[in-house]
Amino acid sequence: MRLLEKALDGTLRVGSAYFALGASRHDAWLREARIGLRRLASSERTSVRVLAADGPRAVLLRFESGHGAPDAAVRPGMVTPIWSTGGGRALLWHRERTEILDLLAASSFVGVGGPNASRSPADVVDRLEQDRGTGYIEAVEEFEYGVVEIAAPVLVEGDAVAAVTAACHSTDTQARARLRTEVPRLAMHLGSIAGRPVVPAD
Structure with a gap:
């Protein structure tokens, strides 16, 4: 399942994963994420993001940036190699060593x-x-x-459905200390929402 698929004639078209990714933006947990992202971004000089996996890539679903935060060229839908950022690596959290090695081969x-x-x-697996x-x-x-x-x-249920990541300046030791607590707390909160069964309306 990919964001883009190649037809038999060689042309590219939107894949099923594109629509699944778009639908996920309307999930309750992702709507709730906006509140937590804004809270963190406004209280720290940080850029806070929610990512989802697409094979060996990490796709940016939502982000908020505080004043003076490092957020070079950040835009919704941005794609980065899953191994190249902390947030991307968090998407591999539940995977076995051999599975990660095959994915990144x-x-x-x-x-x-x-x-x-x-x-x-x-190196990715060791880290x-x-x-x-x-x-x-x-x-x-x-x-x-x-x-x-x-x-x-x-x-x-043990699977990393997404990742929360906050980027700050490496010299900002106070922000780093607070984010070590706040980022896992927000990720756990969103996971609890994402894991709740959807109750159909009457």
Whole structure:
């Protein structure tokens, strides 16, 4: 399932994943995310985002940015390699090592990311295993110089259906400390909403 599909004549067309992704933007948990994102963005110099996975890519669903936050060229629908950001790595949270290695086998790790970016599928898995021990991801200058991402998965029945990530300046130690608590808390809250059964209207 992909955002784009290639027809037999070689032309590209919108794939089924595009419509599924669009529908997800109307889910209750994603509507609720806007409140939490705005709260974090307004209280910190941070750019807060919600991402979803599309194969080896991470797709930006929603974002909010505070004054002075690092948010270079951020736009809805933006796609990044799933391994190149803290938020992307959070989308791999529930996957087994072999599954991640297979998913990233064809990825190019050259010329992407910041000075501390992952350089191989095995490196991504090793970092993720360390992240699981803390309950969140702290990606220091992995995507962009001078920027730290604090990320956590939105878990529903053990599966990462999305990820919450907040980017702040690496020198802002106070924001980093608060985000280590606030980002996992928001991700857990959204996961609890996403996991509730939908009650049909009478």
